[in-house]
Amino acid sequence: MGFLSPWFLAGLAALALPVYIHLLRQHRAQPKPFSSLMFFERRLQSSVRRRRLRYLLLFALRALLVALLALAFANPYIKKPAAAAGAESRLTVIAVDDSFSMRVSGRLEKAKSEAQAVIAGLPPGALAQVVSFGSAVKVLTQPVADRAELEAAVAAIEPSDSRTSYAELARALRALGASAKRPLDVHLISDMQRSGLPASFAELELPEGARMKAHPVAAKRVENWAVESVSAPHRVYDPSKVRVQAVLAGFGTPASRRRASLVVNGRVIESREVEIPASGRAAVEFSRLELPHGWGRAEVRLEPSDALPEDDRYRIAVERLEPRRLLFVEEAGRERAALYFKTALEAASGAAFGIDTASPGQLGNVALGRYAAVVLSDAGSLPEGFVKELREYVRSGGGLLIAAATAAAARAALPVAEGRVTAVRYASREAERFLSAGAVDTAHPVLARVNRLEGVKFFQTAVLEMKGGRVLARLADQSPLLVEQTLGAGRILVFASALDNISNDFPLRASFVPFVEQAANYLAGLSEAPSAYVVDTFYELRGTSDPVSTMEVFDPERRRVLSLAESAKARNIQLASQGFYEIRRANGRVDLAAVNADRRESDLDPLPADAVSLWQNTGQGAVSGGAQAGSVRWSLWWYVMLGVALASLAESVVSARYLGKEKLS
């Protein structure tokens, strides 16, 4: 017998309470003066032995109640020797590794034949269960004694692209052990990849009483080269300016010369010979990425092929787009702001945007539909028709940046946005020489890389009075500096200063470039997405505020991933296999996601034998062996609590009886 929380046994000290109540308190002698004690003898008098417990039954019940409560908190259990009952009392779990590394030729077949051999060796009537594991555990059968069902489950195991996670397997085994309420015999059939170990060995703990036997299907280390990573933009506007960089890695390999090729839509664009050091890495850069307009399925390929050819290719999805147009509106003769804005945009986004500048007087014939966003740079009075058209443009999803300064202050209200400029502050005229930025919401995409606007001096700022909206940045005096409002599906950013170097020195600062780039991307609705994903990561299909619309997702095998219900509701999908996923949205837009296996799987170095032995020992049965092997804890908590209930009931009855007697007496 043992206790899960033995410290609670200290509560047995509370037994002193009923003893005190019954023995000491009840029988405390009252002091009485007496003329002389010469006829009393000490040896017969002063002794607790002479005191008699009154209400012996009540005392016994109260002591029992306290003792049982302490026992209940200590959570007692007994160990039942499960092994004594034979194989029927154990559950055999056959865990077959189906991770990406099992694609090395012959490994999975060998693993399946090992599993079949284990099934054949099961004693008659023994319960067994088949699971496969990679990054997650798939339970392929319930605990059954039917060998045919077990064999069919093993035969159905297919290789996956996920990575090995022994921690996930151990967690699943603990859950299986708890639900089966019997000790496990685990047969681990795997290539025993070292990279599958978790950071903490404690995560590998097997359930109590479990015995694990490893069946390694890869006896020695295998040489393997892989394209470890590729760096390329997700969107390309000018292919001539794009560079594609790849890292090539060798795992347990000698120094060798390999050929790396950049392939786009099945056509080799560029090839290079690369020297890869022994078990080392080498970088290669491709200077061209020739793409037709639209999505391109590109990959960096390593030749010649090796034991694991699947990781010799690294897929990337690249979209070639025409540069977006931005309409930059400012007063005639004040082209300074447009110059800074255009220069910053060109420096940052690799010709993602082209800028058309116009003065308020030239806005009569502008078709806003062809612009990704509109910038009003301290524009004064605008044509009424343009403002109306601009409002509709924003409402339908367009973006608008308003830089409000002196000219805007002359207007009664800001165009399109809900608010107005009440005054313009000239810091140099007042006590302060300049104002600096205070609180900046760096979590917002527009301000993520502006370094909190440190060092930027604002000399002229507009005092904004906005109706609603979210303040993204404030000046040091807490007045709003950048405010975001939404109108319909569109976004409006209001900047409380001008974009030139007169009102502030922001255009001269390094943070101006990322600010302009991110603001343009944000207003144009261009999200930053990676060019490649890793297997088992999640791909976001729609944001929480996106309108409900159906979408279809096709996996690399051109199978639909989403059910009908999921296509209208699912917010994300897990990318389960490597290849190109195609996401078709209701508005006709098609996205492409390139998915590659986790490159930790490319390291085929097996676990050392002592690590496997250590893991096996985490199950108590394996440690103790012999007679104690396979013992299971049987909690006595419920029985103790039942005793507590009965004792308290009996105590109530007995004490009521005694109290009744005392009252009568």
Add this chain to the structure above:
Amino acid sequence: MLQRFLSPSVLAGISGLELVAKTVVDGFVAGLHRSPDFGFSQEFAEYRAYSEGDDLRHVDWNVFARTERAYLKRYRGETNTLVTVLLDASASMGFSSQSVKKIDYARYLCASIFYLAIHQQRDGAGIIVFDDEIRNFVPPSTRHGQLYRLLHALEGAEPKARTDFAQPFVHFQQFLRRRGVVVVVSDFYEEASKVIRTVEPLRYRGSELLLFHVLDPQEIEPRLDGPALLIDMETGGSLEVSPEYAAREYREKIGAHIAALRDKAKAAGIDYFLLDTSRPLDAALREYLSLRAGRM
């Protein structure tokens, strides 16, 4: 009817020892039958010729006028005795389980004896109050106002601690030079043989010795509801006592002690009388008078 007034609990309600003594003695005497064995003093006995050195105050001047011879008039009263009461005022005498403490009971007894001796018998009376030592001493006398001096001494006899019973007795001899009646009133918490050995020398001058053993009913037959922590009133020591012990062993021991005192006193020619503080005083007075009669 008058017996009722001799009850200690009734006497406790009377303030003033003189009144108590008067109530006791008058009630007691009124209930006595006349006896030829004793008569009160002041009765003429005889004339004796004056001889040199006799006190001139005792000369019968009427006879001298008629006969011109000096005769001394002798009374029976001259055979009156001296009563000396030794009152134990140790702390144990302060015990009571009822309305009357042992010391109060002893005071009533002493006051009654003094009243009886001085008013009824014209005896000289004195008192020694003692605990560890002699606390108060009023020499026996028949002088006017003696009763009040004695009662005053009784009033001041408050119980105090004592550890040794025998210690003060060695000094008593010097105060008891004349023979008479010596009454010892105590609870005698000492071994019987030691008590007798201590008081016996008081008889050497021919005095009659009477021991009044004053005990509370609880001391004779204690009754405890449950275990009790008894605290010795003299030593301050404490002892836990079970009711079973008090009901059996203690009673046997105190009974043996009383019997030993009685036997050893009788063997030594000392009168011994056990007084239960719940009992009236008349029995004690009767005992005293019988002893007094023997002296006459």
